[in-house]
Amino acid sequence: MIQPVSEYNLQYHMYHGSSREGGSGNEGPKKALKRGLLILALVFVLIGIERAKAVIFSGTAVLTEQQDTLRVTGLVTDAETGEGLPAVNIQVEGTFRGAITNNEGFFDFPVPKFPATLTFRFIGYETESLTFTAETRDQLVALQPSSIELEALVFTGEDPANHIMERVILRKQLWQNELENWRADAYTRTRLSNNEGIVSISESLTQTWWKRGRGFREFMIDQRQTSNLLADQNFAGTRNLPNFYDDEIEIAGFQVIGVTHPNAFRYYDFRVEGRRYIGNQMVWDIRVIPKTRLQPVFEGTVSVLADEYALLEVNLVPGEMIFFPPPIQEFNLRYQQQFSNYGGPFWLPVDVRINGVVEVGFPGFRFPEIRFDLVSSIREYEVNIAVPDSVFGTQRSLTRLSEPERARLNRSFEHEPEAIPLSEAERLAYETIDSTQTISDAFQPSGFLARIAGEGAVQTGPPTQREFRRSVSYRPQLRFNRAETFYAGLNPRFDITPGLRIEALLGYGTGTETWSWGGSVLYRVPQLERRLGLRLTYDADTRARINPGQYNFTFASLNTLIGNADYFDYYRSERFSLTGIWIPGQRIAGQPLRAEIGFFQESQQSLEQTTSYSFRGGVVQRPNVPIEDGEMRGIEARVRLGAAPASFGVAGGSALTLGLKHANDDWMGGDFGFTRYEAQLDLRIETFLRRRFFTNTLDLRLKAFTHTGDLPVQAFGGLDSRLSVFAPYGGFRTTSNRILEGEHGAALFWEHNFRSAPFELIGARWLARQGLGLLIHGGSGRTWISDDRLETLGFQPFYDNAFRHEAGISLNGIFSLARIDANWRLDRPGFYAGVSIARIF
Incomplete structure (x- = not known):
């Protein structure tokens, strides 16, 4: 009944490698990469264990008071061998309070009064009851092994296991229908270790409530951690731990x-x-x-109490189909959990024990082995009781109690120092780990790439210098094309205040022998800086006549330099714009909304071709298409519902983007009069294996544009193609180095990602574990130019008066980052083979 994990948001200082006074803030890209990979490693350690996204805040709630001041301690051993027994279930007779022993067999927990009779239960041993008094509060408990039949059993008929589990499932369904709510007290401890020993420990004392239809609420009563962690870096808690009586359990997504x-x-x-x-x-x-060979399942053993047909213990590991592609080299978790009866037919968790090992790296860069250990003892259950309204008065899953509430509950680590006793290694860790021993330092990567990253780190400066460097960035601009030849520029950005940003532009094109200059000011309204803003921009620069949005100038320049056809046509622009930006706080259908509308004025002038240079020589570029020179004035608007699509299709998602550009030649006094409309709809649909972290998905992209009025050639729309052998999602792969242009256009691109399932089906699990997957994809679309317009263009556009159709197949995840594509033209002969960036998510 403990809620499974669903997502993570690890925005904690413990992974920033900073001291309590804060990090440097100017580390440089190499060190940032190293730190980012460490975050990735730790995410996969924690992702199946605890959701750090829960919001902690000060508040109060009506909770059950505790009056415990008396404690019992001892050691539980095997009576024959003398070895300590781990996770022995201990219960105070006549109550639902209890605990479990630690890995060495020790126990330490409060009792309501003396004398107190404790019952010790452990599978494979005789149950033992002992009475503790003020004089005998510390005892050695020796459990006698019971008759054990671990040998394989031979059945002449059907194995009874199916009948037993069928009764377990039936009983569970009956009592879960009667379960309305419960509350329990818990102690939880998490521990991170590397090859040298313990890195950090965090502990918590919490009270958890569950109610049908409302879910879980957990209240943090007290917590402690090693001194290298802050309070908000304490991940210990029970609200998101797995309960193996649940129908489905979320493990690492x-x-x-x-x-x-x-x-x-x-x-x-x-x-x-x-x-x-x-x-x-x-x-x-x-x-x-x-x-099954494809669905995520467990393997291991379960123990069932014969008379009750109830789960008593599980010892399970994720099945072999639960794995992650590189750079995750190893991801092993083991889950152990015990259950007990808590009145009537109800069987609820006594504990959760999770042990995990994760290894992250690739050739030349590898992190030390990351080990994760969690133990949680859950006790003091009360079932189907009156639930105070204040408990579910908040939507937050975790609440930090106020000091008065904590005092009233009388539970703290001062009263319960070791709800599950610490091991000697853990006690030593508390004594020796100090605040300078950060998580980042404990998991320093090795390999020649790690050494390069370390050498590239930027030294920190005084606080004033750090603050200044965080507020200023310099983005160089380098490009090559047949109009400007070589262009070099600088685009500095200054974040003056949280609500004010200033950018500048200065550059020079050798072919046009002209300077580019300009700047912008972005002002975000105080108190509403994430919702409402105003951007003022002026620049004189080179622009692309048609830019469908797949490639930028710099990327296309590399393709031109190696001797391929220049992808864009160019013109000179001097532009002024004033734009309002609105980002409402509320999402629509769970998606973010962004809207922009503004006025623009642009002076546009044709550019001539100045070069056909390339590294390989002998290439003659086509002439640069002249535009219709003049002044364009009007209004632009754009609305996007959903996140912006990832560059080159590395990740899919759903979003709708609508754009409008209206140029007026009447009351605004411009030389052009038209209205251009464009729309793009991206849809991601989960198809098969939806229980997996990476499901099979179908991505669809529908793109269209049209216009009214007299459209100049510099306002034509276009559909992307590939650059040489590089062909990302969202363009025609069987067409090279040209934009399919027109006055109107529409296209549908689709891609289905089967991920590693085909390799798993044929038994090639090694290929699947290397992150290889299969995709099928295709596209259909065309543009339209009227016959009258074709006669008056004065140049030959790249245009087909028919629909294009293509389909292909890809091998995804080559070296984790690349894919090989093969595409066939369907409406006429044509074939393409090339590469693109892997579809990662």
Whole structure:
């Protein structure tokens, strides 16, 4: 019943490598890359364990008071070997309060009064009850092994495991229908380690509530951590830990089918491994065997109490289909959990124990092995009780209690120093780890690339210098084309205040022998700086006659320099604009909205071709198309619902973008009169294997543009093609180095990502684990130019008076970052083979 993990937002100082006074803020790209990879590593360590996104705030709630001041301690051992027994279930007789032993068998927890009788239960051992008094509050408890039958059993008929699990699932459905709510107290400890030992420890004392239809609310009563962590870096808690009685359990972003799912027999085979006893009650040990090769499932063992048909313990690991592509080299987690009866038919978790190892890296750059350990003891359950309205009066899943509330509850690490006793190594870690031993320092990467990154780090300066460097950035601009020849410029940006940004532009083109200059001011309204802004811009620069948006000038320049046809046509522009920006705080259908509208005035002038230079020589570029010179004045507007599409299609998503450009030759006094409309709809649809972290997806892009009025050639629309052998999503791959242009246009591009599923189906799991996947894709579209306009253009446009159709297949994830594409033209003969950037998400 403990809610599974769903997402992460690791915006914590512990991964910034900063001291308590803050980081340098000017590290440089190489060190930033190194730190970013460490964040990635830690994300995959924590992603199946705890959701750090929960908002912590000061508040109050009506919670159950505790009056515990008396404690019992001791050691639970195997009576025959003397070895300490881990995770022994301890319960105070006549109550639902209890605890578990640590990995060495020690226990330490409060009791309501003396004398107190404690019952010790552990599968494979006789149940033992002992009475503790003020004089005997510290005792050694030796449990006698019971009759154990771990040998393989042979059945002449059907293995009874399926019948046993069928009864478990039926019983669960019956009692879960009666469960309305519960509350419990918990102690949780998380520990990060590397090859040399413990890196950090965080602990929490919490109270958790669950209510049908409302979910979970957890209240932080007290917490402590090693001195290299701050309070808001404490990840310990229970609200997002897995409960293996749930139908589905989220592990590292995978929706894993639980062993008690109503359709569990579609995905699992069950086999009886043996019988054991807990006291005088028989326990079935059942092997869980994945039946599916594609869906995320568990494997391991579960233990079922025979008389009750109830889960007593699970010991499971994610199945082999739960894996991540490089740079994740290893991702291993083990889950252990016990259950107990809490009145009536209800069986709820006693504990959660998770151990994990993650390795992240690639040739020349590898992080140390990251080990994660979590243990949580959940006790003091109260089931189907009256729930105070204040508990669910907030939508926040985690609330830090106010000091008066904490005092009233009388629970703290001062009263409960070791709800599950620390090991000697953990005690030593608390004594020796200081605030300078950061997480980043503990997981320094190795390899020659790591050494290069370390050498490239920028030294920190005085605070005033750091603040200045954070507020100023310099972006060089370099490009080459047949109109400007070589162009070099600088685009500095100054963040004066959180609401005021100033940018400048200065550059020179050797072919046109002209300077480019300009600047902009972005002002965000105080108190509304994330919602309302105003941008004033002036520049004199070179622009592309048609730019569908797939490539920028710099990227296209590289293609031209190696001897391919120049992708764009160019003209000279002197432009002034004033634009209002609105970003409402509320999302629409869960998507962000951004709207811009503004006035522009632009003086436009044709440019001639000045060069056909390339590195390989012998290339003659086509003439630069002349535009219709004149003054263009009007209004521009753009609205986007959803996130902006990722460059080159590395990630998919859903968004709708609408644009309008109106130029007026009447009351605004310009030389052109037209209205141009454009729209782009991106859709991402999850198709198959939707339980996985990376599901199979279908991406669709519908793009269209049209106009009214007299459209000049510099306002034509276009559809992208590939640059030489590089062909990202969103353009025609069987067409090279030319924009398909027109007065009107429409196209549909699609791409289905099967990810690694085809390789898994044929048993090539090694290829799947290298991150390789298959995609199929295609596109259909055309542009329109009227016959009358074609006769008066004065140049030959790249235009087909028909629809283009193409389809292809790709091998995705070559070296994690690239893909190989093969495409066929369907409306006429044509074939293309090339590369592009991998579809990562």
